[in-house]
Amino acid sequence: xxxxxxxxxxxxxxxxxxxxxxxxxxxxxxxxxxxxxxxxxxxxxxxxxxxxxxxxxxxxxxxxxxxxxxxxxxxxxxxxxxxxxxxxxxxxxxxxxxxxxxxxxxxxxxxxxxxxxxxxxxxxxxxxxxxxxxxxxxxxxxxxxxxxxxxxxxxxxxxxxxxxxxxxxxxxxxxxxxxxxxxxxxxxxxxxxxxxxxxxxxxxxxxxxxxxxxxxxxxxxxxxxxxxxxxxxxxxxxxxxxxxxxxxxxxxxxxxxxxxxxxxxxxxxxxxxxxxxxxxxxxxxxxxxxxxxxxxxxxxxxxxx
Amino acid sequence: xxxxxxxxxxxxxxxxxxxxxxxxxxxxxxxxxxxxxxxxxxxxxxxxxxxxxxxxxxxxxxxxxxxxxxxxxxxxxxxxxxxxxxxxxxxxxxxxxxxxxxxxxxxxxxxxxxxxxxxxxxxxxxxxxxxxxxxxxxxxxxxxxxxxxxxxxxxxxxxxxxxxxxxxxxxxxxxxxxxxxxxxxxxxxxxxxxxxxxxxxxxxxx
Numbered sequence: 001x002x003x004x005x006x007x008x009x010x011x012x013x014x015x016x017x018x019x020x021x022x023x024x025x026x027x028x029x030x031x032x033x034x035x036x037x038x039x040x041x042x043x044x045x046x047x048x049x050x051x052x053x054x055x056x057x058x059x060x061x062x063x064x065x066x067x068x069x070x071x072x073x074x075x076x077x078x079x080x081x082x083x084x085x086x087x088x089x090x091x092x093x094x095x096x097x098x099x100x101x102x103x104x105x106x107x108x109x110x111x112x113x114x115x116x117x118x119x120x121x122x123x124x125x126x127x128x129x130x131x132x133x134x135x136x137x138x139x140x141x142x143x144x145x146x147x148x149x150x151x152x153x154x155x156x157x158x159x160x161x162x163x164x165x166x167x168x169x170x171x172x173x174x175x176x177x178x179x180x181x182x183x184x185x186x187x188x189x190x191x192x193x194x195x196x197x198x199x200x201x202x203x204x205x206x207x208x209x210x211x212x213x214x215x216x217x218x219x220x221x222x223x224x225x226x227x228x229x230x231x232x233x234x235x236x237x238x239x240x241x242x243x244x245x246x247x248x249x250x251x252x253x254x255x256x257x258x259x260x261x262x263x264x265x266x267x268x269x270x271x272x273x274x275x276x277x278x279x280x281x282x283x284x285x286x287x288x289x290x291x292x293x294x295x296x297x298x299x300x301x302x303x304x305x
Numbered sequence: 306x307x308x309x310x311x312x313x314x315x316x317x318x319x320x321x322x323x324x325x326x327x328x329x330x331x332x333x334x335x336x337x338x339x340x341x342x343x344x345x346x347x348x349x350x351x352x353x354x355x356x357x358x359x360x361x362x363x364x365x366x367x368x369x370x371x372x373x374x375x376x377x378x379x380x381x382x383x384x385x386x387x388x389x390x391x392x393x394x395x396x397x398x399x400x401x402x403x404x405x406x407x408x409x410x411x412x413x414x415x416x417x418x419x420x421x422x423x424x425x426x427x428x429x430x431x432x433x434x435x436x437x438x439x440x441x442x443x444x445x446x447x448x449x450x451x452x453x454x455x456x457x458x459x460x461x462x463x464x465x466x467x468x469x470x471x472x473x474x475x476x477x478x479x480x481x482x483x484x485x486x487x488x489x490x491x492x493x494x495x496x497x498x499x500x501x502x503x504x505x506x507x508x509x510x511x
Contacts, residue, residue, distance in 0.1 A: 286339070286340040291339070298369060
C-alpha cells in the first residue's frame with residue numbers, strides 16, 4: 001500500500017500495520033488482505049460482494065478489523081458484510097471507510113452490515129468515516145447497519161464522521177429480544193455544502209429490552225443534516241434517544257423524533273436540542289486565555305469527543 | 306441588591322464594556338483589550354454561575370486553564386485543594402450531572418490554578434449549600450496563603466468579609482467606602498442594602 005492508503009487506514013482504523021486478530025482489508029472494491037484466527041473465520045460471499053464473519057461462541061476479547069479504503073475516483077463500491085456472533089462471545093469489531101478522491105468523478109461506498117448476536121453475546125462496533133483529496137468529485141458514504149439481538153445480548157455502536165464526506169445517508173436498524181441492549185453513539189461534523197442524513201429505527205420486542213441512542217452533531221457553513229429516529233416499544237421496555245446539535249453560519253439541522261408505545265409498560269424518551277454555541281461557554285474559555293476561535297474549537301472538540 | 310458589583314467585575318475582565326473610565330492593570334490601560342488578552346495580562350475571573358459544557362471534562366478544563374500539559378496527578382492535587390475527592394471528578398464532564406457546589410469548586414479550581422495577578426470571584430457563595438459554603442471559606446483562606454496576587458471577592462457574606470484585608474463598599478454604582486477591614490467593618494454591616502468587595506492579599510495591582 002502507498003502512503004495515501006496507509007494514511008486512510010490510520011484515519012479510519014488507527015492501524016499502521018497488520019492489526020492483531022482477524023482482519024479483512026478491502027481496497028477499491030476488492031479484498032486485498034485477510035487473516036482469520038482460531039475463533040474468527042472470514043468467508044467471501046459467493047452470491048454478492050462482501051464477507052461473512054463467524055465468531056465462535058465464548059470467544060473473548062478478540063479484535064476484528066474490516067476497513068475499506070477507496071482511492072479510485074469514479075468507483076461505486078457496494079459491499080454486504082454479515083457478522084454471526086456466537087453465544088456469550090465478547091468481541092470488538094472495527095470497521096470504517098476512507099475515501100481519497102483527487103479527481104472530478106464521484107467515489108461512493110455503500111456498506112451494508114448485518115449483525116446477528118446469539119444469546120449473551122457482546123459486541124463493540126466502531127465505525128469511522130473519513131474523506132480527503134483535492135478533486136471536485138464527491139466522496140459519498142452510505143452505511144447501513146442492521147442489528148438483531150437475541151436474549152441477553154448487547155451491542156454498542158460508535159459511529160464517527162468528522163471530515164471530508166460530501167454526502168451520507170446512514171441507516172441503523174435494530175430488532176431486540178428480551179433483556180437485550182443496543183447502545184448507539186453517533187458523532188458527525190459537516191462543512192461546506194456537505195449533507196448528512198441519519199435514520200435510526202429500533203424495535204423493542206422482548207421484555208426488558210432497552211436502547212440508548214445518542215447523536216451529537218456539528219453543522220457549519222452551508223451544510224445540512226437531518227436526524228430521524230423511531231423507537232417502537234412493543235412490550236415492557238426502555239428506549240432513550242438524545243439528539244444534540246450545534247449549528248453555525250448558514251447550516252441547517254432537522255431533527256424528527258418518533259416514539260411509538262404499543263404497550264402500557266413501554267417507557268420511551270426522546271430529547272432533541274439544536275442551537276449555536278452558548279456565548280457563556282465562549283466567554284468562560286476566553287477568561288482562561290483562549291481567543292474566540294480557539295475557544296470555539298475546544299467546545300466543538302469536547303462536544304464531539 | 307444591584308449596586309454594580311458584578312458589573313464592575315465584568316468590566317475589569319472585559320466581559321462587559323464600560324460607558325466611561327479606564328481599566329488600569331500594572332499602570333497600563335487595558336480597557337481596549339479583549340477578554341483573552343486580559344486573561345493573558347494577568348486577570349482571572351470566577352463566574353457567579355459556573356458554565357457547563359457537554360463533552361469537556363474537568364481534566365480538560367484544568368488543562369486549558371493551566372495553558373500547558375498537566376498530568377493527572379497534578380490535576381488531582383488541584384482538585385483536592387478545593388475540597389473535591391479528585392479521582393471521582395477528574396474524568397467527569399463539566400455538565401448538569403454535577404451539583405452547584407461541585408461546579409462552584411471546579412470553577413474556583415480553574416481560576417485559582419492560573420495564579421493571576423488579580424483574581425476576581427463574583428459572589429462565590431451564590432447557589433451553594435451551607436456545607437459547601439463552609440468549605441469555600443477554607444478554600445479562600447488557603448488561597449490567601451498560596452496565591453501571590455490580589456484576590457477580589459464580591460460578596461454579601463460576613464464570613465467572607467472577615468477574611469479580607471481590605472473592603473470596598475459600593476452603593477448605587479459608586480465607591481462609598483474603601484479601606485482596611487478593621488476600619489470599616491463595623492460601619493458597613495449596618496448598611497444592609499450595600500454591596501461589598503473583599504480584597505485579599507497581594508500587591509496593589511488593581
